[in-house]
Amino acid sequence: DGGITQSPKYLFRKEGQNVTLSCEQNLNHDAMYWYRQDPGQGLRLIYYSQIVNDFQKGDIAEGYSVSREKKESFPLTVTSAQKNPTAFYLCASTDRGGRSNQPQHFGDGTRLSIL
Amino acid sequence: RKEVEQDPGPFNVPEGATVAFNCTYSNSASQSFFWYRQDCRKEPKLLMSVYSSGNEDGRFTAQLNRASQYISLLIRDSKLSDSATYLCVVNKAILGSGNTGKLIFGQGTTLQVKP
Numbered sequence: 431d432g433g434i435t436q437s438p439k440y441l442f443r444k445e446g447q448n449v450t451l452s453c454e455q456n457l458n459h460d461a462m463y464w465y466r467q468d469p470g471q472g473l474r475l476i477y478y479s480q481i482v483n484d485f486q487k488g489d490i491a492e493g494y495s496v497s498r499e500k501k502e503s504f505p506l507t508v509t510s511a512q513k514n515p516t517a518f519y520l521c522a523s524t525d526r527g528g529r530s531n532q533p534q535h536f537g538d539g540t541r542l543s544i545l
Numbered sequence: 546r547k548e549v550e551q552d553p554g555p556f557n558v559p560e561g562a563t564v565a566f567n568c569t570y571s572n573s574a575s576q577s578f579f580w581y582r583q584d585c586r587k588e589p590k591l592l593m594s595v596y597s598s599g600n601e602d603g604r605f606t607a608q609l610n611r612a613s614q615y616i617s618l619l620i621r622d623s624k625l626s627d628s629a630t631y632l633c634v635v636n637k638a639i640l641g642s643g644n645t646g647k648l649i650f651g652q653g654t655t656l657q658v659k660p
Binding site: 488518532 | 549586646
């Protein structure tokens with residue numbers, strides 16, 4: 431089945447630890463996105479990538495890092511510099527990114543909590 | 546002012562009722578508009594795109610008013626399964642430059658359909 435797979439579903443981070451969230455898509459989409467959602471709030475863009483080997487900061491990139499070495503993969507690292515990482519993290523993708531007005535499709539998310 | 550504004554609700558309606566949600570957006574350059582549905586603790590899923598002439602999908606009708614910069618979603622004959630949060634989503638575009646490839650998500654409007 432085509433889709434976006436995020437793992438793990440639940441993740442716990444210790445103080446001072448970096449953790450990496452996985453996002454893989456087999457939709458052959460060019461663009462991929464990472465969002466953070468806090469309870470009762472909308473989605474906020476962390477990072478996005480419109481093409482392999484290129485990515486841009488979103489609205490709340492501080493304390494996060496990404497890479498886009500392969501078209502199908504866009505992992506997000508939550509570093510120890512992110513002081514309030516507890517949130518629901520959502521990965522999305524869309525075909526042709528900035529060159530189209532297509533909707534984004536989401537993975538089922540990763541819930542990150544602090545131990 | 547938020548780029549996309551929605552009344553968070555909750556809207557509590559009986560089964561069979563007709564309910565309407567509105568959303569306003571501030572970016573006059575935006576060209577693409579969507580409604581997403583998000584169930585509790587799940588990822589957002591595309592409900593429908595919104596076209597200039599208005600469009601219908603079963604019990605759901607979406608309307609766009611570019612002059613007033615608002616979007617609406619009408620749900621007829623509400624079902625218990627319609628209970629969810631509905632997200633208004635607008636593409637981020639820059640006058641003279643076009644689409645940025647980013648979407649802006651409203652905070653969402655919560656609907657609770659009661660038996």
